[in-house]
Structures are given as C-alpha cells and as structure tokens.
Amino acid sequence: MKKWMNLILLSCKRATELIEKQHVEPLTSKESMQLQIHSAMCSACKSYKKQSAVLDETIAKMVKPESESNEVLSSKTKETIIKKINEE
Amino acid sequence: MENQQLKSSQQLVEEWVHSFGDDLFRWALYKTSDREIAEDLVQETFLAAYKSVGSFKEQSNPKTWIFRILNNKIIDHYRKASKAVFVDINDPHSVISKSFNKQFDKSDNWKLTGYEQKWESETHLLDDPDFNKILENCIEDLPPAWKISVMSKYFLEKDAQEICKELGITSSNYWQVQHRAKILLKKCIEKKWFNNA
Numbered sequence: 001m002k003k004w005m006n007l008i009l010l011s012c013k014r015a016t017e018l019i020e021k022q023h024v025e026p027l028t029s030k031e032s033m034q035l036q037i038h039s040a041m042c043s044a045c046k047s048y049k050k051q052s053a054v055l056d057e058t059i060a061k062m063v064k065p066e067s068e069s070n071e072v073l074s075s076k077t078k079e080t081i082i083k084k085i086n087e088e
Numbered sequence: 089m090e091n092q093q094l095k096s097s098q099q100l101v102e103e104w105v106h107s108f109g110d111d112l113f114r115w116a117l118y119k120t121s122d123r124e125i126a127e128d129l130v131q132e133t134f135l136a137a138y139k140s141v142g143s144f145k146e147q148s149n150p151k152t153w154i155f156r157i158l159n160n161k162i163i164d165h166y167r168k169a170s171k172a173v174f175v176d177i178n179d180p181h182s183v184i185s186k187s188f189n190k191q192f193d194k195s196d197n198w199k200l201t202g203y204e205q206k207w208e209s210e211t212h213l214l215d216d217p218d219f220n221k222i223l224e225n226c227i228e229d230l231p232p233a234w235k236i237s238v239m240s241k242y243f244l245e246k247d248a249q250e251i252c253k254e255l256g257i258t259s260s261n262y263w264q265v266q267h268r269a270k271i272l273l274k275k276c277i278e279k280k281w282f283n284n285a
Contacts, residue, residue: 011196020267024248024259044198047207052270054213058223061214063121063242073113077127081109081134082102088138 010038015045019052097141105134108151112158119162119243120236129165133158163254166240170255172233173265184234188268191275203278219281226276230269238269 010018015038018031027035039046112133116126137144137154144153176182180189193199213219227235244251252262 011192012198013192013196016271017263017267020263020270021260023266024252024263042198044200044204047204048274051207051274055223055270055273057214058220059227059239060242062220062224063239069114069118071110071114071117073109073127073130077113077131078105078109081105081131084131084135085098085101085105085138088135 008034008037009041010034012038012042012045012048015039015042016048016052019045019049097138101134101138101141104137104150104154108154109134111151112154115155116158116162120165121239121243125165129158129161132161136161163244166236166244167255169233169236170240170257170261170265173237174257174261176231176234177264177268184231184268184272187275188271191271201278203282206278206282219277222277222281223273226273226280229276230272234265234269234272237265238273241266 015035018027018035021027021031022035039049109130112130113126116129117123120126120129133154136157144150176184179185191199227238230238240255241248241251244254246254248259248262252259
C-alpha cells in the first residue's frame, strides 16, 4: 500500500530531492504536480523546504566579501615559493 | 646564455611573488575560505607560472595572466572535490550514504524525530549568531570534499548551470549533492541546536 502510494504521492526522499532539483532545473509537470500534492499532505517535507532555504541564506551570508579582507600571504610561504622556484 | 635566461625568469616570478602574492592569496581565500588550501593554490599557481613563463608575452599584463592561472587552479580544486563526492554517493556503504539513508524509513519516508515543530517555531534563525556558529561547525564536520562541494555554489558565484559546466557534472549530479549535504546539515543542526535549546 505504502509503495503504491509513493508512486503517486512520492516518498519523502524523492520529494525533498525535487525540492532541491527545482533550484537547478525546472520540474516536469508531472513532478511538479506530485510535489505539490506531497507537500500539501506532508508537513515534514513542507518544513524541509523552509529549512533548506534557511540553510542557503545562512551559508550565503557567511561568505564574506573579499574587499573586507586585509589578509596577506605569510612571508614564510613566500619564501617557500621562491625557494621552490630556485630549486626547479 | 641559457643560464642567463633561466635566471631572469626566476627573478621575474620572484618579483611577482612579492607584488601579487597577497592579492592572489586574498582571492584564493575568498574563493575557498580555507587558509591552508588558499596557500597551496597560490604556491601551485606560482610554480605553474614559472614553468610556463616562456609562453608569457611581455606585452600582456602579468597580473591578469597569473590570476588566470589561479582561477584555473581554483576550478580544479572544486572539480577534484566533486569527483570525490560522487564516489561517496555511488557507494551505498560510504559514511555519507549510510548516514543519509538513516534519515528515511524502508519506504523512503522521513523517520520523524519531533524536531519538525521546533524548526517551525524558530523564526529568527538567520540573525542568530549562535545558530550561524552551529551551522559553521556542522559544515566543518562534513568530509572535506563535501564541505568544498557544498560551498562551491556560494564561492564560484555562478548559477547552477554554469557551475555544472565548469565542474564537468550533470545538473542531476549537482542537486543530488545539494540534497544529501543539506539533509546531513539538517540532522547535525537538530542534534547540536535543537537538542540543547
């Protein structure tokens, strides 16, 4: 019964896969309908969609703009590079 | 005469290390967010530049030329990681596959944990520095290749289709990685955040 239901309604594994897929390529009309029905019935997957968006936004914010950085290449590494070039 | 030529290309690249080293490092660090990897990439870049300095045309801008080499090294770095990730995905016994499959029951539906409501009741996670810290730790806990692959889309600043093209993967490869990684991060956050909250 459950397997048969999955065919029409998708498993949660497949539904969450499609949630990620739609960020990359459009779903087929069948997939999109299946996902809609599944999400309407499954609160855990509906919640996953939000969680996935929270993860995306938080990670995107973590990546700091380059201009804010005043990092330098350590003089030790510079010396190593120069030494290696001279050994070549 | 040949010796003279050799010495001058060494001197040339040595000058570049001093004049562009910091800029290259900052760029590599920005694109990878990992000091050790960034240092390695810069080192490889200068060695590659030295080896092919013969093909460098005096009239072209050395900084542009050497940044192009670095950018290729950065893409290579992400390409290698994405290869390693697919070895994990295709192996049902890999740590990642096992831990991913553990989240679902026999018919591939969620094993409910009770955390679902907790996610729902959190509305300001994005602005919470503690949540950011936990997510950062969870990303750190992923195997290195996974960490690199998850971050690639933020660092390469390209849309998914372009990233797939650059990394030589199909778009279904790409969302499979995103899917698994996110489910693992979700599990990690539930363990470290909601469990203690």
